[in-house]
Amino acid sequence: MARSKTAFVCNDCGSDHAKWQGQCSDCGAWNTLTEVRLGPAAARGTARGGAGRAVGGGRGGYAGATAEARILADIDLQDLPRFSSGAEEFDRVLGGGLVPGSAILVGGNPGAGKSTLLLQTMCHLAASMDALYITGEESLQQVAMRARRLGLPTDKLRLMTETSVEAIIAAAEQFRPRVLVVDSIQVAHSEELSSAPGSVSQVRECAAFLTRFAKQTGTVLFLVGHVTKDGSLAGPKVLEHMIDCSILLEGDHDSRFRTLRGQKNRFGAVNELGVFAMTEQGLREVRNPSAIFLDRSSEPASGSAVMVVWEGTRPLLVEIQALVDESSLGNPRRVAVGLEQNRLAMLLAVLHRHGGLQVGDQDVFANVVGGVKVLETSADLALLLAIVSSYRNRQLPRDMVIFGEVGLSGEIRPVPSGQERLAEAAKHGFRRAIVPRGNAPRSEIKGMQVLAVSKLAEALAAVE
Incomplete structure (x- = not known):
């Protein structure tokens, strides 16, 4: 050719x-x-007319089929033919399971467990369907040693080491797997390009090549992606536009817990969160993540509050800690871990203006326990009450849960799914709650006393 x-x-x-x-x-x-x-030019012209051959032997078009215009009302709205990956937490992040013909990008820091998670999934799926695992970063012996160490069934999964995308497509056409893993897209290369593997052009062309094959054949495609030093996926931004689902596996090296977070999903809700524990037998699902994030110390301490955040389609109870200390610097520090730093500075200004508490000469540190990253505004009220608790050195009740958004004028705004948050807190034994007035329960929650507030001053008075 x-x-x-x-x-x-x-x-x-x-x-x-x-x-x-x-x-x-x-x-x-x-x-x-x-x-x-x-x-x-001739090939481009014939492809536009439907006579050219696309990658993988199909007709022109991204999915390998001739385009056909249809009336919107005539489209059959049947459920997508999903099938389970074998892990409920993984299925949750994927939107309910694997969709044939979908391309899924799995990213994460080195050592987070990307290859371990996919190897466990593939060994489970290989028992009931054809599965092919392509590794370009490890030898066959290394992958086999990991599978044996984790105690995985190894008698069904096909394993192959290859970096040429043309050879990967040829092997996939030969074995016709229903699930295909390419580990990783940064080491794959096309023989038609002269640039080195991992370059922008190689990553873009190889991803388009593999995604087109998945669309044509109905194969579930997993692409493992590297991340940069700031935690974002490496490679061109168009890579995230090509695929159907982008998920990120996060976790510190000194922690045994890993969080799987969805960033893009064309077949389900985005920002879903799955929690796994890294054990000697690989990644194990954590069915009740709130129990992990609420592993509080036996000794009560000031500056600690429990809040309910909403992750995807479920509530999570998370502990937030604050430390207010006299500063020896001319410009006091504002440090936030797991929270947005600019929002911390804004809330401190609201606390001064509408709460009457001046911390301009104090260092303020805020931390979300368990390594959770809180991106929603429902943590505002819990953060401010934890700061007040640390400043006054007064403990908040251990059976109290707090959530609510704080506005610039000191009002407490309601947040979505307030009833479900309170029900989750009651299930874990919390007996008191401070919530926005707009989230006051319509019916009494058994065993829980709910205080609905509309102003920051009311919430501060409730914890004095």
Whole structure:
């Protein structure tokens, strides 16, 4: 086969060049040229008319089929034919299970457990369907040793070491697996491109090649992706647009717990959270994450409060801690771990203006226990009450749960799913709650005393 022609296009101005160079001669930007594969004009014309052959032997079009216009009302709205991955927490993040023809990108820090999670999933699925695991970063013996150490069934799963995307597609066409794993997309390369594996052009072309094959054949495709030092997925941003589902496996090296968070999902809710524990037998599901995040010390302490956050489709009880200490610096520190730092500074200003508490000469530290990242505003009220508790050195009741958004004028705004949050707190033995007035329960919750407040001053008076 003749090699395809390539061009180098500037990401800033769009000008093309015959070869790579460090600086674009048109706009002057540095390191913005990326390699792009060019197809012959005749092939592009025939593909547009439906007579050209697409990757994998199908007709033109992204999914390998000729486009057909249909009336929206005539489209059959049957449920997607999902099947389980074998782990309920994994299925939760995926939106209820695996969808044939979907492309799923799994990212995470080195050592987080991406390969372990996928190897466990593939060994489970191989017992009932054809599955193919492609590894480009490890040898066959290394993967086999891990599977034996984890006690996984190894008599059904097909394993192959390969980095050429053309060879991967050829093997997939031969074995016709229902589930295919490529570990990882950064080491895969196409022989039609001259750039090195891991470059922007290689990652983009290989991902498009594999995704097109998955759409044509109805194969579930897992792509393992690396992350940069700031925690975002490495490679071009278009990689996240190509795939159907993007999930991130997070966890500190000194913690045995891992969180699987959905960032994009075309087949389910986004921002779902699954919790796993890293054990000697691999990743094990944690069915009750609130019990982990509420593993509080036996000695009560000031500056600690329990809040209810909403992750995807379920509530989680999480402990938040605050420490207020006299500062020896001219500019006191504001440190937030698991929270947004700018929001902490804003809430301290609200506390001063509408709560009458001045902490301008104090260092303020805030931490969400368990390594959870809280992105919603329902943690505002719990954070402020924890700060007040630490400043006054008074303990909050251990059976009290708090949630609510705090506005700039000192009002306490309601948050979504307030009834479900209170029910989760009552299930874990909490007997008191401070909530926004808009989230006051319509009917009495057995065994729980709920205080509904509309202003920050009312909440502060309730804990004095």
